[in-house]
Amino acid sequence: MKIENALRDQYRKLAKDQGYRSRSAYKLLEINNKHNVIEPNDTILDIGCAPGGWLQVAKKLSGPTGTVVGVDINLTKTITEVSTMQLDIEDPDAIEKIRKNFPFSFDVVLSDLSPKVSGIWHFDHERQISLTLVALQISSKLLKRGGNAIFKIFDGSYSGDVKQEAAKIFMKVTTSKPKASRQKSSEFYVICSEFKGKRE
Numbered sequence: 691m692k693i694e695n696a697l698r699d700q701y702r703k704l705a706k707d708q709g710y711r712s713r714s715a716y717k718l719l720e721i722n723n724k725h726n727v728i729e730p731n732d733t734i735l736d737i738g739c740a741p742g743g744w745l746q747v748a749k750k751l752s753g754p755t756g757t758v759v760g761v762d763i764n765l766t767k768t769i770t771e772v773s774t775m776q777l778d779i780e781d782p783d784a785i786e787k788i789r790k791n792f793p794f795s796f797d798v799v800l801s802d803l804s805p806k807v808s809g810i811w812h813f814d815h816e817r818q819i820s821l822t823l824v825a826l827q828i829s830s831k832l833l834k835r836g837g838n839a840i841f842k843i844f845d846g847s848y849s850g851d852v853k854q855e856a857a858k859i860f861m862k863v864t865t866s867k868p869k870a871s872r873q874k875s876s877e878f879y880v881i882c883s884e885f886k887g888k889r890e
Contacts, residue, residue, distance in 0.1 A: 714743045714870070715747045717870045718800070718802075719747055720868040720870060721840060721866055721879060725866065727798060727840055727883075728751040728752055728838075729797075730755070731752065731753060732752045732798050733752075733756065733757040733759075733794060733795070733797045734756065734757065734759065734796060735760075735792075735798070735799045735800070735832060736759070736800045736802075737801045737803060737828060738802055738803035738804070738821075739761060739774060740762040740766045741766065742760070742767060742769050742772075742774075745769050745772050749769070749772055757794075759775075759792050760774040761777040761784075762776065763776065779821070788828070796833055797833075797837050798838050798840075799828070799829040799840075800839070801822060801829075801841045802842045804821075804842065811846075812846075818843065818844040819844065819851060822841050825841060826839075829882075835885060837884075838883050839882040839885070841856070841879065842877055842880075843877070844877055845878060846876065856880055856882050859886050860884060861885075863880060865878055865881065866881055867879070
């Protein structure tokens with residue numbers, strides 16, 4: 691437990707020192723270093739982007755000519771050269787609202803979604819998976835052919851649903867648990883490569 695807390699404090703301190711808004715920034719950096727999800731010049735959509743740690747990393751990795759867009763049910767404090775909009779992704783018109791504001795397709799979709807945790811495990815797990823399946827559906831409509839995606843999921847009885855649905859629309863689906871994640875945490879990430887094309 692002491693080691694776990696020390697690691698958490700280490701990443702929190704790093705985030706503060708390096709100007710990232712959350713220690714989760716290091717999860718994305720590690721995932722990308724291993725899987726090359728984001729490349730320079732990419733157009734990126736971050737679903738559930740607040741407070742903005744992943745937006746900052748996405749902009750860094752995509753470079754000055756990359757385009758980074760974030761959506762979240764909460765307002766996100768402004769980040770230079772990043773566009774955000776306040777949006778409930780469970781709104782039936784969410785995809786159209788994104789398209790209206792950002793009328794282009796994306797090379798990469800990111801989702802680090804988490805519900806407000808109640809402490810009731812089966813409820814939190816089901817809710818998180820439900821949100822992630824919505825993010826996956828949004829990806830299927832907004833990604834470019836050949837695009838990539840990352841989805842956080844809480845491990846449990848419904849985890850396979852996300853991987854199964856992802857495998858229908860991506861050529862390659864694998865999983866990763868970054869060192870910046872608490873090792874006792876149930877979270878891990880589904881890494882999806884080579885989107886097959888828009889699903890009708």
